[in-house]
Amino acid sequence: MLDHDTIRSFIKVAECSSFSKAAELLHKTPAAISYRIKTLEDDVGTQLFLRTTRSVSLTPAGLHLLDQCRMWLSWLDSVPNELRQITDGIERQVNIVVNNLLYNNESCAALLCYLHQKFPFTQFQVSCQIYMGVWDNLLYGDCQLAIGATGSESLSNNINILSLGDVEWIFVMSPNHPLAKGADTLTEEMMRPYPAINVEDTSKNLTKRVAWLLPGQKEIKVPDLDSKLQCHLNGLGVGFLPRKLCQPYLDSGQLITKNIQNSRQPSQLSLAWNNEKDGQIVQHIVSLFETNDPLIKGFLDLITPGSAKSKV
Structure with a gap:
Protein backbone atom coordinates (compact mmCIF):
# COMPACT_ATOMS: atom_id res chain seq x y z
CA MET A 1 0.00 0.00 0.00
CA ASP A 88 30.63 -0.84 12.39
CA GLY A 89 29.92 -0.58 16.13
CA ILE A 90 28.73 3.04 16.04
CA GLU A 91 25.98 3.79 18.54
CA ARG A 92 22.51 4.75 17.26
CA GLN A 93 21.89 6.89 20.36
CA VAL A 94 24.35 8.61 22.68
CA ASN A 95 23.09 10.31 25.85
CA ILE A 96 25.49 12.57 27.73
CA VAL A 97 24.95 14.03 31.22
CA VAL A 98 26.94 17.09 32.29
CA ASN A 99 27.49 18.31 35.83
CA ASN A 100 25.98 21.76 36.36
CA LEU A 101 29.43 22.93 37.55
CA LEU A 102 31.02 22.13 34.18
CA TYR A 103 28.13 22.88 31.82
CA ASN A 104 29.15 25.38 29.16
CA ASN A 105 26.68 26.41 26.45
CA GLU A 106 29.28 27.16 23.80
CA SER A 107 31.31 24.03 24.43
CA CYS A 108 28.19 21.87 24.46
CA ALA A 109 27.04 23.31 21.12
CA ALA A 110 30.51 22.95 19.60
CA LEU A 111 30.79 19.33 20.73
CA LEU A 112 27.35 18.46 19.37
CA CYS A 113 28.11 20.10 16.02
CA TYR A 114 31.35 18.16 15.78
CA LEU A 115 29.73 14.85 16.72
CA HIS A 116 26.83 15.36 14.33
CA GLN A 117 29.19 15.99 11.44
CA LYS A 118 31.35 12.99 12.28
CA PHE A 119 28.46 10.63 13.11
CA PRO A 120 25.46 11.98 11.14
CA PHE A 121 23.15 9.02 11.75
CA THR A 122 23.42 9.00 15.54
CA GLN A 123 20.90 10.67 17.82
CA PHE A 124 22.48 12.82 20.54
CA GLN A 125 20.96 14.02 23.79
CA VAL A 126 22.60 16.17 26.47
CA SER A 127 21.17 16.78 29.94
CA CYS A 128 22.42 18.80 32.90
CA GLN A 129 22.32 17.40 36.44
CA ILE A 130 23.56 18.48 39.87
CA TYR A 131 25.90 16.65 42.28
CA MET A 132 24.83 13.00 42.67
CA GLY A 133 22.21 13.47 39.96
CA VAL A 134 25.05 12.96 37.48
CA TRP A 135 25.83 9.50 38.90
CA ASP A 136 22.11 8.76 39.16
CA ASN A 137 21.65 9.30 35.41
CA LEU A 138 24.69 7.19 34.63
CA LEU A 139 23.76 4.27 36.91
CA TYR A 140 19.97 4.27 36.68
CA GLY A 141 19.19 6.31 33.58
CA ASP A 142 20.03 5.79 29.93
CA CYS A 143 23.20 7.91 29.81
CA GLN A 144 26.39 6.32 28.52
CA LEU A 145 28.78 9.11 29.48
CA ALA A 146 29.02 11.75 32.21
CA ILE A 147 31.11 14.91 32.16
CA GLY A 148 31.77 15.85 35.77
CA ALA A 149 30.80 12.82 37.84
CA THR A 150 31.62 13.61 41.46
CA GLY A 151 34.66 11.90 43.00
CA SER A 152 37.62 10.10 41.50
CA GLU A 153 36.44 6.54 42.19
CA SER A 154 33.82 4.59 40.30
CA LEU A 155 30.56 3.66 41.99
CA SER A 156 30.16 0.57 39.80
CA ASN A 157 32.39 -2.06 38.21
CA ASN A 158 30.97 -1.26 34.77
CA ILE A 159 31.79 2.45 34.99
CA ASN A 160 35.22 3.68 33.88
CA ILE A 161 36.66 6.87 35.34
CA LEU A 162 39.02 9.54 34.03
CA SER A 163 39.87 12.15 36.66
CA LEU A 164 39.42 15.71 35.39
CA GLY A 165 40.70 17.56 38.44
CA ASP A 166 39.30 19.66 41.27
CA VAL A 167 36.89 22.56 41.59
CA GLU A 168 38.04 24.87 44.39
CA TRP A 169 35.43 26.70 46.47
CA ILE A 170 35.43 30.12 48.08
CA PHE A 171 32.98 31.71 50.55
CA VAL A 172 31.57 34.89 49.01
CA MET A 173 29.03 37.64 49.43
CA SER A 174 28.15 41.02 47.98
CA PRO A 175 30.12 44.00 49.36
CA ASN A 176 26.70 45.43 50.27
CA HIS A 177 25.81 42.43 52.45
CA PRO A 178 25.50 43.15 56.20
CA LEU A 179 28.37 40.73 56.93
CA ALA A 180 30.71 42.43 54.46
CA LYS A 181 31.85 45.14 56.90
CA GLY A 182 32.40 42.76 59.82
CA ALA A 183 35.24 40.48 60.86
CA ASP A 184 37.40 38.72 58.28
CA THR A 185 36.59 35.36 59.90
CA LEU A 186 32.89 34.67 60.42
CA THR A 187 31.41 32.43 63.09
CA GLU A 188 28.26 30.34 62.72
CA GLU A 189 26.43 32.75 65.02
CA MET A 190 27.26 35.64 62.70
CA MET A 191 26.14 33.81 59.54
CA ARG A 192 23.03 32.01 60.79
CA PRO A 193 20.63 34.99 60.43
CA TYR A 194 21.34 35.27 56.69
CA PRO A 195 20.10 32.90 53.97
CA ALA A 196 22.34 30.32 52.33
CA ILE A 197 21.95 30.16 48.54
CA ASN A 198 22.09 26.55 47.32
CA VAL A 199 21.55 24.47 44.20
CA GLU A 200 19.69 21.27 45.08
CA ASP A 201 21.05 17.84 44.24
CA THR A 202 18.96 16.28 41.41
CA SER A 203 19.54 12.63 42.37
CA LYS A 204 16.41 10.47 42.54
CA ASN A 205 17.86 7.11 43.54
CA LEU A 206 21.16 7.88 45.26
CA THR A 207 21.49 9.76 48.54
CA LYS A 208 21.47 13.47 47.83
CA ARG A 209 24.54 15.48 48.73
CA VAL A 210 23.78 17.99 51.50
CA ALA A 211 24.74 21.51 50.49
CA TRP A 212 26.40 23.97 52.89
CA LEU A 213 23.77 24.98 55.45
CA LEU A 214 24.04 25.82 59.14
CA PRO A 215 21.54 24.40 61.66
CA GLY A 216 18.62 26.81 61.88
CA GLN A 217 19.73 28.83 58.85
CA LYS A 218 17.25 29.76 56.12
CA GLU A 219 17.97 28.13 52.75
CA ILE A 220 17.06 29.54 49.36
CA LYS A 221 17.24 26.95 46.57
CA VAL A 222 17.92 27.92 42.97
CA PRO A 223 18.00 25.71 39.85
CA ASP A 224 21.57 26.27 38.64
CA LEU A 225 24.97 27.78 39.28
CA ASP A 226 24.29 30.93 37.25
CA SER A 227 21.20 31.71 39.36
CA LYS A 228 23.22 31.15 42.54
CA LEU A 229 25.90 33.55 41.34
CA GLN A 230 23.32 36.22 40.56
CA CYS A 231 21.77 35.85 44.01
CA HIS A 232 25.17 36.43 45.61
CA LEU A 233 25.85 39.44 43.38
CA ASN A 234 22.51 40.91 44.44
CA GLY A 235 23.30 40.48 48.12
CA LEU A 236 20.55 37.95 48.76
CA GLY A 237 22.63 35.53 50.81
CA VAL A 238 25.96 33.88 51.48
CA GLY A 239 27.68 30.63 50.57
CA PHE A 240 30.34 28.95 48.47
CA LEU A 241 30.99 29.37 44.76
CA PRO A 242 33.77 27.97 42.55
CA ARG A 243 36.88 30.11 42.93
CA LYS A 244 37.51 30.41 39.20
CA LEU A 245 33.90 31.47 38.59
CA CYS A 246 34.18 34.17 41.25
CA GLN A 247 37.61 35.54 40.41
CA PRO A 248 36.47 38.17 37.85
CA TYR A 249 33.87 39.44 40.33
CA LEU A 250 36.38 39.49 43.16
CA ASP A 251 38.78 41.46 40.95
CA SER A 252 36.06 43.97 40.07
CA GLY A 253 34.84 44.28 43.67
CA GLN A 254 31.36 42.92 42.89
CA LEU A 255 32.01 40.08 45.33
CA ILE A 256 34.16 39.79 48.44
CA THR A 257 35.38 36.74 50.30
CA LYS A 258 35.44 35.91 54.00
CA ASN A 259 36.99 33.17 56.07
CA ILE A 260 34.74 30.77 57.93
CA GLN A 261 35.48 28.11 60.51
CA ASN A 262 34.78 25.11 58.26
CA SER A 263 35.80 25.78 54.69
CA ARG A 264 34.50 23.64 51.87
CA GLN A 265 36.99 21.15 50.47
CA PRO A 266 37.71 21.00 46.72
CA SER A 267 35.32 18.85 44.67
CA GLN A 268 36.95 16.10 42.63
CA LEU A 269 35.24 15.65 39.26
CA SER A 270 35.70 12.95 36.63
CA LEU A 271 34.69 11.84 33.19
CA ALA A 272 32.73 8.58 33.62
CA TRP A 273 31.35 6.17 31.05
CA ASN A 274 29.58 2.84 31.00
CA ASN A 275 31.95 0.22 29.56
CA GLU A 276 29.00 -2.09 28.81
CA LYS A 277 27.27 0.52 26.64
CA ASP A 278 30.19 2.29 25.02
CA GLY A 279 30.93 2.18 21.33
CA GLN A 280 33.03 4.17 18.90
CA ILE A 281 31.40 7.50 19.74
CA VAL A 282 31.75 7.24 23.52
CA GLN A 283 35.35 6.14 23.10
CA HIS A 284 35.95 9.04 20.74
CA ILE A 285 34.60 11.54 23.30
CA VAL A 286 36.80 9.95 25.97
CA SER A 287 39.82 10.42 23.72
CA LEU A 288 39.00 14.13 23.34
CA PHE A 289 39.30 14.50 27.13
CA GLU A 290 42.38 12.28 27.36
CA THR A 291 44.22 14.45 24.83
CA ASN A 292 42.91 17.79 26.14
CA ASP A 293 41.42 18.54 22.75
CA PRO A 294 40.53 22.26 22.32
CA LEU A 295 36.96 21.17 21.64
CA ILE A 296 36.36 20.23 25.28
CA LYS A 297 38.40 22.91 27.07
CA GLY A 298 35.30 24.97 27.85
CA PHE A 299 33.95 22.17 30.03
CA LEU A 300 37.08 22.49 32.21
CA ASP A 301 36.93 26.24 32.84
CA LEU A 302 36.29 25.79 36.57
CA ILE A 303 38.80 22.97 37.01
CA THR A 304 42.05 23.90 38.77
CA PRO A 305 44.87 24.00 36.17
CA GLY A 306 47.47 21.27 36.42
CA SER A 307 45.21 18.79 38.21
CA ALA A 308 46.60 15.34 37.52
CA LYS A 309 44.49 12.96 35.45
CA SER A 310 44.16 9.27 36.15
CA LYS A 311 42.15 6.54 34.51
CA VAL A 312 40.41 3.75 36.41
Whole structure:
Protein backbone atom coordinates (compact mmCIF):
# COMPACT_ATOMS: atom_id res chain seq x y z
CA MET A 1 0.00 0.00 0.00
CA LEU A 2 2.73 2.46 0.99
CA ASP A 3 5.78 1.33 -0.93
CA HIS A 4 8.71 3.65 -1.60
CA ASP A 5 7.43 4.87 -5.00
CA THR A 6 3.91 5.48 -3.69
CA ILE A 7 5.23 7.57 -0.81
CA ARG A 8 7.38 9.66 -3.16
CA SER A 9 4.49 10.12 -5.59
CA PHE A 10 2.07 11.16 -2.85
CA ILE A 11 4.53 13.69 -1.37
CA LYS A 12 5.35 15.18 -4.77
CA VAL A 13 1.67 15.63 -5.75
CA ALA A 14 1.00 17.25 -2.37
CA GLU A 15 3.95 19.62 -2.75
CA CYS A 16 3.14 20.55 -6.38
CA SER A 17 -0.66 20.60 -5.99
CA SER A 18 -0.66 19.07 -9.45
CA PHE A 19 -0.56 15.54 -10.90
CA SER A 20 1.06 16.72 -14.12
CA LYS A 21 3.85 18.69 -12.40
CA ALA A 22 4.54 15.80 -10.05
CA ALA A 23 4.66 13.40 -12.99
CA GLU A 24 7.13 15.65 -14.82
CA LEU A 25 9.44 15.86 -11.79
CA LEU A 26 9.25 12.11 -11.21
CA HIS A 27 9.72 11.31 -14.92
CA LYS A 28 6.40 9.46 -15.10
CA THR A 29 3.15 9.99 -16.98
CA PRO A 30 0.29 11.91 -15.31
CA ALA A 31 -1.92 8.84 -15.79
CA ALA A 32 0.56 6.65 -13.87
CA ILE A 33 0.71 9.13 -10.97
CA SER A 34 -3.06 9.55 -10.92
CA TYR A 35 -3.59 5.79 -10.90
CA ARG A 36 -1.09 5.30 -8.06
CA ILE A 37 -2.78 7.96 -5.90
CA LYS A 38 -6.27 6.60 -6.66
CA THR A 39 -5.10 3.11 -5.71
CA LEU A 40 -3.67 4.48 -2.46
CA GLU A 41 -6.97 6.21 -1.63
CA ASP A 42 -8.87 2.97 -2.32
CA ASP A 43 -6.46 1.01 -0.12
CA VAL A 44 -6.78 3.37 2.86
CA GLY A 45 -10.51 3.89 2.28
CA THR A 46 -10.17 7.67 2.56
CA GLN A 47 -10.04 10.54 0.09
CA LEU A 48 -6.64 12.20 0.32
CA PHE A 49 -6.97 14.92 -2.35
CA LEU A 50 -9.71 17.34 -3.36
CA ARG A 51 -9.62 17.56 -7.15
CA THR A 52 -10.92 20.38 -9.36
CA THR A 53 -10.27 21.14 -12.99
CA ARG A 54 -7.58 23.64 -11.97
CA SER A 55 -6.05 22.45 -8.71
CA VAL A 56 -5.41 19.58 -6.35
CA SER A 57 -5.39 20.09 -2.56
CA LEU A 58 -5.05 17.83 0.44
CA THR A 59 -7.93 16.78 2.65
CA PRO A 60 -7.37 16.79 6.45
CA ALA A 61 -6.59 13.08 6.19
CA GLY A 62 -4.17 13.84 3.38
CA LEU A 63 -2.38 16.47 5.49
CA HIS A 64 -1.91 13.94 8.27
CA LEU A 65 -0.61 11.32 5.85
CA LEU A 66 1.81 13.86 4.35
CA ASP A 67 3.48 14.40 7.73
CA GLN A 68 3.76 10.66 8.26
CA CYS A 69 5.07 9.98 4.76
CA ARG A 70 7.81 12.56 5.10
CA MET A 71 8.99 10.84 8.29
CA TRP A 72 8.76 7.39 6.68
CA LEU A 73 10.65 8.52 3.59
CA SER A 74 13.41 10.05 5.69
CA TRP A 75 13.68 6.83 7.67
CA LEU A 76 13.69 4.64 4.54
CA ASP A 77 16.43 6.74 2.97
CA SER A 78 18.59 6.54 6.09
CA VAL A 79 18.17 2.81 6.79
CA PRO A 80 21.14 1.55 4.70
CA ASN A 81 23.53 3.98 6.40
CA GLU A 82 22.08 3.19 9.83
CA LEU A 83 22.57 -0.53 9.30
CA ARG A 84 26.17 -0.01 8.20
CA GLN A 85 26.71 2.15 11.27
CA ILE A 86 25.40 -0.59 13.58
CA THR A 87 27.63 -3.15 11.86
CA ASP A 88 30.63 -0.84 12.39
CA GLY A 89 29.92 -0.58 16.13
CA ILE A 90 28.73 3.04 16.04
CA GLU A 91 25.98 3.79 18.54
CA ARG A 92 22.51 4.75 17.26
CA GLN A 93 21.89 6.89 20.36
CA VAL A 94 24.35 8.61 22.68
CA ASN A 95 23.09 10.31 25.85
CA ILE A 96 25.49 12.57 27.73
CA VAL A 97 24.95 14.03 31.22
CA VAL A 98 26.94 17.09 32.29
CA ASN A 99 27.49 18.31 35.83
CA ASN A 100 25.98 21.76 36.36
CA LEU A 101 29.43 22.93 37.55
CA LEU A 102 31.02 22.13 34.18
CA TYR A 103 28.13 22.88 31.82
CA ASN A 104 29.15 25.38 29.16
CA ASN A 105 26.68 26.41 26.45
CA GLU A 106 29.28 27.16 23.80
CA SER A 107 31.31 24.03 24.43
CA CYS A 108 28.19 21.87 24.46
CA ALA A 109 27.04 23.31 21.12
CA ALA A 110 30.51 22.95 19.60
CA LEU A 111 30.79 19.33 20.73
CA LEU A 112 27.35 18.46 19.37
CA CYS A 113 28.11 20.10 16.02
CA TYR A 114 31.35 18.16 15.78
CA LEU A 115 29.73 14.85 16.72
CA HIS A 116 26.83 15.36 14.33
CA GLN A 117 29.19 15.99 11.44
CA LYS A 118 31.35 12.99 12.28
CA PHE A 119 28.46 10.63 13.11
CA PRO A 120 25.46 11.98 11.14
CA PHE A 121 23.15 9.02 11.75
CA THR A 122 23.42 9.00 15.54
CA GLN A 123 20.90 10.67 17.82
CA PHE A 124 22.48 12.82 20.54
CA GLN A 125 20.96 14.02 23.79
CA VAL A 126 22.60 16.17 26.47
CA SER A 127 21.17 16.78 29.94
CA CYS A 128 22.42 18.80 32.90
CA GLN A 129 22.32 17.40 36.44
CA ILE A 130 23.56 18.48 39.87
CA TYR A 131 25.90 16.65 42.28
CA MET A 132 24.83 13.00 42.67
CA GLY A 133 22.21 13.47 39.96
CA VAL A 134 25.05 12.96 37.48
CA TRP A 135 25.83 9.50 38.90
CA ASP A 136 22.11 8.76 39.16
CA ASN A 137 21.65 9.30 35.41
CA LEU A 138 24.69 7.19 34.63
CA LEU A 139 23.76 4.27 36.91
CA TYR A 140 19.97 4.27 36.68
CA GLY A 141 19.19 6.31 33.58
CA ASP A 142 20.03 5.79 29.93
CA CYS A 143 23.20 7.91 29.81
CA GLN A 144 26.39 6.32 28.52
CA LEU A 145 28.78 9.11 29.48
CA ALA A 146 29.02 11.75 32.21
CA ILE A 147 31.11 14.91 32.16
CA GLY A 148 31.77 15.85 35.77
CA ALA A 149 30.80 12.82 37.84
CA THR A 150 31.62 13.61 41.46
CA GLY A 151 34.66 11.90 43.00
CA SER A 152 37.62 10.10 41.50
CA GLU A 153 36.44 6.54 42.19
CA SER A 154 33.82 4.59 40.30
CA LEU A 155 30.56 3.66 41.99
CA SER A 156 30.16 0.57 39.80
CA ASN A 157 32.39 -2.06 38.21
CA ASN A 158 30.97 -1.26 34.77
CA ILE A 159 31.79 2.45 34.99
CA ASN A 160 35.22 3.68 33.88
CA ILE A 161 36.66 6.87 35.34
CA LEU A 162 39.02 9.54 34.03
CA SER A 163 39.87 12.15 36.66
CA LEU A 164 39.42 15.71 35.39
CA GLY A 165 40.70 17.56 38.44
CA ASP A 166 39.30 19.66 41.27
CA VAL A 167 36.89 22.56 41.59
CA GLU A 168 38.04 24.87 44.39
CA TRP A 169 35.43 26.70 46.47
CA ILE A 170 35.43 30.12 48.08
CA PHE A 171 32.98 31.71 50.55
CA VAL A 172 31.57 34.89 49.01
CA MET A 173 29.03 37.64 49.43
CA SER A 174 28.15 41.02 47.98
CA PRO A 175 30.12 44.00 49.36
CA ASN A 176 26.70 45.43 50.27
CA HIS A 177 25.81 42.43 52.45
CA PRO A 178 25.50 43.15 56.20
CA LEU A 179 28.37 40.73 56.93
CA ALA A 180 30.71 42.43 54.46
CA LYS A 181 31.85 45.14 56.90
CA GLY A 182 32.40 42.76 59.82
CA ALA A 183 35.24 40.48 60.86
CA ASP A 184 37.40 38.72 58.28
CA THR A 185 36.59 35.36 59.90
CA LEU A 186 32.89 34.67 60.42
CA THR A 187 31.41 32.43 63.09
CA GLU A 188 28.26 30.34 62.72
CA GLU A 189 26.43 32.75 65.02
CA MET A 190 27.26 35.64 62.70
CA MET A 191 26.14 33.81 59.54
CA ARG A 192 23.03 32.01 60.79
CA PRO A 193 20.63 34.99 60.43
CA TYR A 194 21.34 35.27 56.69
CA PRO A 195 20.10 32.90 53.97
CA ALA A 196 22.34 30.32 52.33
CA ILE A 197 21.95 30.16 48.54
CA ASN A 198 22.09 26.55 47.32
CA VAL A 199 21.55 24.47 44.20
CA GLU A 200 19.69 21.27 45.08
CA ASP A 201 21.05 17.84 44.24
CA THR A 202 18.96 16.28 41.41
CA SER A 203 19.54 12.63 42.37
CA LYS A 204 16.41 10.47 42.54
CA ASN A 205 17.86 7.11 43.54
CA LEU A 206 21.16 7.88 45.26
CA THR A 207 21.49 9.76 48.54
CA LYS A 208 21.47 13.47 47.83
CA ARG A 209 24.54 15.48 48.73
CA VAL A 210 23.78 17.99 51.50
CA ALA A 211 24.74 21.51 50.49
CA TRP A 212 26.40 23.97 52.89
CA LEU A 213 23.77 24.98 55.45
CA LEU A 214 24.04 25.82 59.14
CA PRO A 215 21.54 24.40 61.66
CA GLY A 216 18.62 26.81 61.88
CA GLN A 217 19.73 28.83 58.85
CA LYS A 218 17.25 29.76 56.12
CA GLU A 219 17.97 28.13 52.75
CA ILE A 220 17.06 29.54 49.36
CA LYS A 221 17.24 26.95 46.57
CA VAL A 222 17.92 27.92 42.97
CA PRO A 223 18.00 25.71 39.85
CA ASP A 224 21.57 26.27 38.64
CA LEU A 225 24.97 27.78 39.28
CA ASP A 226 24.29 30.93 37.25
CA SER A 227 21.20 31.71 39.36
CA LYS A 228 23.22 31.15 42.54
CA LEU A 229 25.90 33.55 41.34
CA GLN A 230 23.32 36.22 40.56
CA CYS A 231 21.77 35.85 44.01
CA HIS A 232 25.17 36.43 45.61
CA LEU A 233 25.85 39.44 43.38
CA ASN A 234 22.51 40.91 44.44
CA GLY A 235 23.30 40.48 48.12
CA LEU A 236 20.55 37.95 48.76
CA GLY A 237 22.63 35.53 50.81
CA VAL A 238 25.96 33.88 51.48
CA GLY A 239 27.68 30.63 50.57
CA PHE A 240 30.34 28.95 48.47
CA LEU A 241 30.99 29.37 44.76
CA PRO A 242 33.77 27.97 42.55
CA ARG A 243 36.88 30.11 42.93
CA LYS A 244 37.51 30.41 39.20
CA LEU A 245 33.90 31.47 38.59
CA CYS A 246 34.18 34.17 41.25
CA GLN A 247 37.61 35.54 40.41
CA PRO A 248 36.47 38.17 37.85
CA TYR A 249 33.87 39.44 40.33
CA LEU A 250 36.38 39.49 43.16
CA ASP A 251 38.78 41.46 40.95
CA SER A 252 36.06 43.97 40.07
CA GLY A 253 34.84 44.28 43.67
CA GLN A 254 31.36 42.92 42.89
CA LEU A 255 32.01 40.08 45.33
CA ILE A 256 34.16 39.79 48.44
CA THR A 257 35.38 36.74 50.30
CA LYS A 258 35.44 35.91 54.00
CA ASN A 259 36.99 33.17 56.07
CA ILE A 260 34.74 30.77 57.93
CA GLN A 261 35.48 28.11 60.51
CA ASN A 262 34.78 25.11 58.26
CA SER A 263 35.80 25.78 54.69
CA ARG A 264 34.50 23.64 51.87
CA GLN A 265 36.99 21.15 50.47
CA PRO A 266 37.71 21.00 46.72
CA SER A 267 35.32 18.85 44.67
CA GLN A 268 36.95 16.10 42.63
CA LEU A 269 35.24 15.65 39.26
CA SER A 270 35.70 12.95 36.63
CA LEU A 271 34.69 11.84 33.19
CA ALA A 272 32.73 8.58 33.62
CA TRP A 273 31.35 6.17 31.05
CA ASN A 274 29.58 2.84 31.00
CA ASN A 275 31.95 0.22 29.56
CA GLU A 276 29.00 -2.09 28.81
CA LYS A 277 27.27 0.52 26.64
CA ASP A 278 30.19 2.29 25.02
CA GLY A 279 30.93 2.18 21.33
CA GLN A 280 33.03 4.17 18.90
CA ILE A 281 31.40 7.50 19.74
CA VAL A 282 31.75 7.24 23.52
CA GLN A 283 35.35 6.14 23.10
CA HIS A 284 35.95 9.04 20.74
CA ILE A 285 34.60 11.54 23.30
CA VAL A 286 36.80 9.95 25.97
CA SER A 287 39.82 10.42 23.72
CA LEU A 288 39.00 14.13 23.34
CA PHE A 289 39.30 14.50 27.13
CA GLU A 290 42.38 12.28 27.36
CA THR A 291 44.22 14.45 24.83
CA ASN A 292 42.91 17.79 26.14
CA ASP A 293 41.42 18.54 22.75
CA PRO A 294 40.53 22.26 22.32
CA LEU A 295 36.96 21.17 21.64
CA ILE A 296 36.36 20.23 25.28
CA LYS A 297 38.40 22.91 27.07
CA GLY A 298 35.30 24.97 27.85
CA PHE A 299 33.95 22.17 30.03
CA LEU A 300 37.08 22.49 32.21
CA ASP A 301 36.93 26.24 32.84
CA LEU A 302 36.29 25.79 36.57
CA ILE A 303 38.80 22.97 37.01
CA THR A 304 42.05 23.90 38.77
CA PRO A 305 44.87 24.00 36.17
CA GLY A 306 47.47 21.27 36.42
CA SER A 307 45.21 18.79 38.21
CA ALA A 308 46.60 15.34 37.52
CA LYS A 309 44.49 12.96 35.45
CA SER A 310 44.16 9.27 36.15
CA LYS A 311 42.15 6.54 34.51
CA VAL A 312 40.41 3.75 36.41
